[in-house]
Amino acid sequence: MLPASLDEAVTALAASPAAVPVAGGTDLMGAVNAGLLRPMALIGLGRINELRGWQYQDGTAQLGAGLTHARMGRPDFAALMPALAEAARSAGPPQVRNAGTLGGNIVTADPAGDTLPVLAALEATVTLVGPEGGREVPVSHLLTGLDPMRGGELLGYVRVPLLHAPQVFLKATGRTGPSRAAASVALVLDPARRAVRCAVGAVAPVPLRPLEAEQWVSGCIDWDGDRAIDPAAAAAFGEYVAAACVPEPPQADPEGLEGGPAAAAVRLRRTVSVLARRALGRALK
Amino acid sequence: MTTPSSSGDDNLVAPGPGVRQGDPGSATGAALGGGPAGAGTATTVGGGTLTQPRIPAQAAEHGERADGTDTAEPIGLGTSPVRADALAKAMGTFPYAADLWAEGLLWGAVARSPYAHARILSIDYGPALAIPGVYAVVTAADLRLGPTGLADGAPSGPIVQDRPVFAADVVRHFGEPVAAVAADHPDTARLAAAAITVAYEPMEPLTDPEAAFTAPPIHPDGNLFRHQPVRFGDPEATGDVVVEGLYKVGRQDPAPIGAEAGLAVPRPDGGVELHVASTDPHGDRDRAAHCLGLDPDRVRLVVSGVPGATADREDVGFQVALGLLAIRTGHPVKMALTREESFLTHPHRHPALLRYRHHADAEGRLVKVEAQLLLDGGAYAEVSSEALAAAAAMAAGPYVVPHVFVDAWAVRTNNPPAGRMRGEGALQTCFAYESQLDRLAAALDLDPLEIRRRNAMSTGDQLPTGQAVTCPAPVAELLDALAAEPLPPLPVDQPDDEWLLPGGPGGAGDPAAVRRGIGYAVGMVHILGAEGTDEVSTASVRVSGSQASVMCTAVDTGTGFSTLARQIVQDVLGITDVYIAPVDTDQPPAGPSARGRQTWVSGGAVERAALMVRHQLLQPLAMQFGMSPELLTISDGKITSYDGVLGMPVLQALEGKDLWATAQCRPHPTEPLDAETGQGDAFVGLAFCAMRAVVDVDVELGTVRAVELAVAQDVGRALNPEQIEARIEAGATQGLGLALMEDLVSEGGRISNASFTRYRLPTSLDAPSIRVVALLEERDVVAPFGAKAVGAAPATVAPAAVAAAVRAATGRQINRLPIPAEDVAG
Structure with a gap:
């Protein structure tokens, strides 16, 4: 089914509840091709201008x-x-x-x-x-x-x-070419409310918001001036975000050859911390 | 297929217009389909409907249809003709095995084990057979029965016969085939495969290779594939400086771009014809016949175009399941594996654990190397013992070391089976011994190049196996070539946003946190089969009219062998139009396309056959001219006498005769390594490569981007310079992938990243600029043309070079491949 308007699509979906809506299909069709999903019907949303x-x-x-x-x-x-x-x-x-x-x-x-x-x-x-x-x-x-x-x-x-202020998205991946995020950080400034809002992706099933860290760091910014921040405060913000979003790594010997889950968790914390610090730095540049 | 009594070929459709019949790789020419409507294959999108770019089209035709007037382009050895199939492959019209089609075909699917280690209690395929459209379900019970009269899954293997087609009583790796289904639609087949109810009793998987020694055996043959010691020199010798290290190499997947696919057509004599992308047609044919309980003559294997192979490609379970379904149903059966299945079943690189201790004197000369090597061979033997021999014999690297003591083990685990991949065995040890040399250089405060120069092996030196290196071994020259090469410029004068940082364009990279590192590595691989393997290839050359044909069953897996064979014949006979016949097992064997052997053995066989034809051609002419045939030369399509007075075009000399010759090439024999001391002349030849890696490392995030790889390689003789560069780029990029990102993760034997989303391959942004700074052409006198194989050496050395560069950038020990971010930045 290829409805031409949103209303038509809703009607079509109501008429055949087992149908699966598909837009770009980059995830869905992969699953279909891999045999993981066998939809009864597809409702293509690509023609809904x-x-x-x-x-x-x-x-x-x-x-x-x-x-x-x-x-x-x-x-x-x-x-x-x-x-x-x-x-x-x-x-x-x-x-x-x-x-x-x-x-x-x-x-x-x-x-x-x-x-x-x-x-x-x-x-x-x-x-x-x-x-x-x-x-x-x-x-x-x-x-x-x-x-x-x-x-x-x-x-x-x-x-x-629309915030009309700097916004940054940073993503750490395992390669230089396009790749799944190992961790990502989005950071937006909201000058009207004098707030910094930040979310960390890929470390949990849903994006996480380190609310306390946001609140703390928005107090460190000189909103009326040049919006500068002490580099130490930016680094502390990074640590704060990482501690809020990545669970405490299990205790283990991080120096062994086998990094194991402990080393990976330590690594993830540092990655999030660096991303958050860099994101803040870029937003306030 | 409607009439199973007729020969398979009659029902198969001619190739699409994009590929001319008889092009190399239309090898399966006859079996390919523009196909009836609805078959919907890529082959129907032909050159006829698309506007072909003019120049490449001409280039692709060149050498196939040249008419004598087109002599502007040089031909023969040392030139770089374009591959005959390049255009069709670039345009996507080249028919691979997945594009095959036959009238009335059924679709196959395989039911696989969801456990890494489990006992099979029962298999109930009733629910699968009950599905409409299902023609047959086959299990271990349908194969040749074991010696006790019970089904054992017909185990086979290239060296040890231990890998069953279908698991009969125990599954030993995740994704191991248990049964296969043929149905009238691919979805039905998959559904039916999923409907087969197998009762498993899960057992504790053995996934740690170190535990394999003490764990209860997971196979009647035991957990140890092979132990190979090497004892060379004085065990009591010590050096002034001692460095130790423990190194680990992950599981790299060959990740061929085309997943396994094939078509089996039943033969009227009860046999079967397999159209698959085999890299060892005769070996696979023999193993398939053995498993099916057929005479090898009743199994014919036709090689279709190979969509990616770095040595081994398909497992016997795929090919035999396909053949068995075709025989059982009497219909042609096609099977195309999903990407996930492909990751689970084909052979991977051996993960390795390597412990080293290097002793050196105060000047940095190596005194003694002690090593313990452990290769994880996975669930079945495959070629693990062969890889182990290479690892053990080359454990000290291309260096002169008077005392070497190695213990190497290959063990069985419940991980997916490992097999041949460029530089098997040699790659793992290269990473370790080169890392050790970096440590020594640091301990002695020497330049990494200098310490390598001081120890470099040259012709006449001894390997730790006691074998004298008789081939050219220009290790020092390779290092000198690298040293003379200028470094890539630092991006200091560029704006930051033009600098491709680790993390990519618009990524998280921060110029302030990026450090540049430069690392060197040199390594070696052996060429051809080792330890007494009978390396032989047979080729025929025929000249008829103005065309020469080459019949040789060496599979061109992308190595460019078809192009090389054409060049050889052009060189020897002066005939431009050379046809390379498709590969099937009706012709004599040429052996597997692995270990860099085809240029040597098959190239040599083609050359000999061509020379025999040349003799037949020149003999009567020499009589006529009253001189010996040696005084005549062939060039530019003309036969000329030594003084240039007498001459005749080749075509005229042929007089419409049909000349034919068949020849074999068999290199000098080798011997197995002694089981106690590891001594023996085990290798035919060695190839060397040196590499300099330049990397940028984000030392906070632990991300790495390789900026440049400079390669100096010992090639013996450059037969096709452009093809060599392409092979070096391919090998180096694969090595880089292992160094930085490629790792097939086994979690308790279960592969958790069997997809291209999760298994990271280098992209064009990850691949550095690869510069070939020197192709050293010191001819190997015993090799045909003096040439050495080129594909494996750069793949072997690249991981070590990249690791050295990351080490230089961060000052940290880099002991694991692929290099985890936590090792780069805490």
Whole structure:
């Protein structure tokens, strides 16, 4: 089925509840090809033009769920939502970015999904459209399962506040080419509220927000001046974020040849700490 | 297939228009399908519908259809003709085994063990057979029965016959085949494979190779594949400086771009024809016939284009299951493995644990090397004992060491089986001995190049096995070539955002935290089979009309052998149009395409056959001219006498005759290593390579990006310089992958990253600039053309060079491959 509008798609889904909606298909079709998923029917969302664009709406941007990563990586988008653009640019090779969509990234909810920490840091909300109409849900509630998608619902739009301030997305991977994140950090400044918001991706099933660290570091920033921060405070922020998001490593001899889980956990903490410190540094540069 | 009584070929469809019949790799020409509608294969997208780029098209045609007027391009050895199949492969029209199609074919699927170690209590395939569209289910009971009359899964193997096609009583690795299904649709087949109910009694998996010595045996043959000591010199000798190290090498996967696929067609005589991407057609044919309980003559193996192989490619379980299903159902059966299955079943590189102690005098000259090497061979023997011999014999590296004491073991575990991959055995030890030399250099405060020069092996020196190195061994010259090479510029004058940092463009890299490191490594690999393996290849050359044909069953796995064979014939006979016949087992064997042997044995056989044809061609002409045939030369398609007075075009001299010759090439024999002392002339030849790696390391995140690899290699003679560079780039990139990222993770025997998302291969951003700074051409007098194999040496040396560079950048001990981030930055 290839509905041409969101309403048609919702109707189609209501008519055949076993059908699986597919947008870019970069995750879904891989699972189908691998024989992990055998959907009764597919509802292709690729022809729904209203979902493929984005627009401003009183201080926020309304992003269609069908926005591709390639589109989000373009300069006009990057000028307003730089971290989201960075995340989109770093997500996989061009073939995947051309097909994969923002909505797909959210619905797949892969722990290493690149846009997820950015949306969490931006405190984005999503519009879920079902037979009874639409409802707004914070993206973190959707991801954590606090307010999951109901049967017959489609992800229509993502609403992101426009903060007009630096935003950074950093990702640590095992290779120079596109790769899954070992850890990622999204950090946004909200000068109006004098807040720093940060989310750590790929270290847990959902992006984590180190709220205390955010609060502490926003107190260290000279908001009225040049927004500078003491390098020591930035480093401490990194440690704070890492301690909040990565569990205490088990005690073990880290010097042995066999690094084991202990060394890997120590490594992950340091990675998150370095990413958070660098992200803050870049945001305040 | 509608009429099983007719020969298979009649029902098979001609190749698509993108590939000319008879191109190398259309080897399976006859079996390939533009196919009826709905077969939907890549072959239907032909050159006819696409606008072909003009220049490469001409290049690809060149040498196949040259008409004598096109003599501008040089031909023969030492030139770099384009591969005949390059265009079709670049355009995606080249038909690989996965593109094969036959009328009425069924689809196969394999049921695999979800346990690394378990006893099979019962197999109930009733639910699978009950699914509509399922034609047959086969298990160990359908194979040749064991000596006791019970089903044992028909174990086979290249050296030791211990690997069953289907597990009969015990599964010994995750993903081991248990049964196979043929059905009318690939989905039905997979569904049916999943419906086979196997009752397992899980057992404790043995995944730690060190525990294999004491653990209860997981196979009747025991847990030790081989123990090979090497005793050379005086065990009491000591040096002024002693350095010790423990090194670990992970499990690299060959990760061929095309997953295993094949087509089996039943033969009217009860046999079967297998169209697969085998790298050892006759060996695989014999093993398949043995497992199926057939006479080898009734199994015909036709080699389709090989979509990626670095030595071994397919396991016998895949090929035999395919053949068995075809025989059982009487229909052609096609099977294409998923990426995950591919990762689970084909042979991997041997993970290794290596403990070294080097003694040196105050000047840095090596006095003694002591080593304990442990290779994890996985669940079945495969070629572990062969890899072990290479590891043990080359444990001290390309250095002169008067006293060497090595104990090497290859053990059985419940990990996936390991096999041949470029530089098997030699690669693991190269990383360890080169790391040891770096430690020695640090302890003695010597330059890493200088310590290597002081110890470099040269022709006439002895290996620790007592064998004298008779081939050229230009180790010092390779190091000098590297030393003379300027370093890549530092990115100091560039803006930061133009610098490709570790972590990639727009990544987390921070120029302030990046350190540059430079590392050197030199290593060696042996060429051809070792320890008394009968290395032989047979080739025929035929000249008919204006075309020469080469019949040789050496599989071109991407090594460029077809191109080389064409060059050899062009060189010897002066005929431009050379046709390389497809490979099948009806012709005499040429042996496996591994261990860098085809250039030597098959190249040598082609040359001899061509020379015999040349003699037949020149003999009557020499009589006519009244001079001996040695005084005639062939060049540019003309036969000319030594004084240039008499001459005749080759085509005219042929007079429409059909000339044919068959020849064999068999290098000088070798002997096995002594089981007690490891002494013996085990190797035919050695190839050497030196490499300098330059890396950028983010010392906070532990990310590494290789900036440049400079390679100096001993090639004997450069027969096709461009192809050699391509092979060096391929080998070096594979070595780099092992050094930095490639590791197939076994968690209790279960492979947890069997996909290209999780198993990281180097991308174009990871591959450094690879510069060949020297191809040393010192001819090996016993090798045909004086040439040495080139593919394995760079793969062997690259991990050691990259590790050395990371060591130099961070000042930390780098003891593990792939190098984990925690070893780079705390």
